[in-house]
Amino acid sequence: MTEILLVDDHALFRAGLRLLVSTILRNVQVFEACSLAEALETARAREGISLCLLDLVLEDGGGLDALAAFRRAAPEIAVVVVSATQDAATIRACLDAGAMSFVPKSMPAAALTQALRRVLSGHVFLPEQVLPAAPSPGARSGLSRRQRDVLSALARGLPTKSIARELGISDHTVKENLTGLFQALRVTNRTEAVIVASRLGLTEGSDVG
Incomplete structure (x- = not known):
């Protein structure tokens, strides 16, 4: 049973999103929250939640502060931002703050x-406006199995310590693999790595449900 948290202050949009999620996944339990406080309370109470669909505008706060607060409280939960705001700067800022994907409401x-x-x-989705134009496919074969594992965790927005814990390796080993990953993808930071890897189809994860 997959557990997913929907966080949006519009009940009608939550209802529509809940219906879509239930249509896409067979065995799913959907929890709802209309505020950041309620979202954090639900995340603490339900240890099985693996994914959060988060709006950037909430009753008790919003924007990157809400995303950062949720990531601090529940770093193991992958966050997908679902927002009416869709400029490239906001999307990149969300990725910098640990979001796994960004889905515009206007689609x-x-x-x-x-x-x-x-x-x-379990895959990354990013709007076209932040994806680079046709990066070199050479990186596909240039990544080691461990680098691919680190990339998969990175795409879910996991911090270094969480990646190390999940893969059973040290923080130092994670950082070494990140360095090699950045070199292979010809990027300089985590956000660029996720964006380029998404374009190359390297962020295909295992199914959530």
């Missing part, structure tokens, strides 16, 4: 469904 219904289907399968 047509069919495209939104496909985007949600992708993130609910």
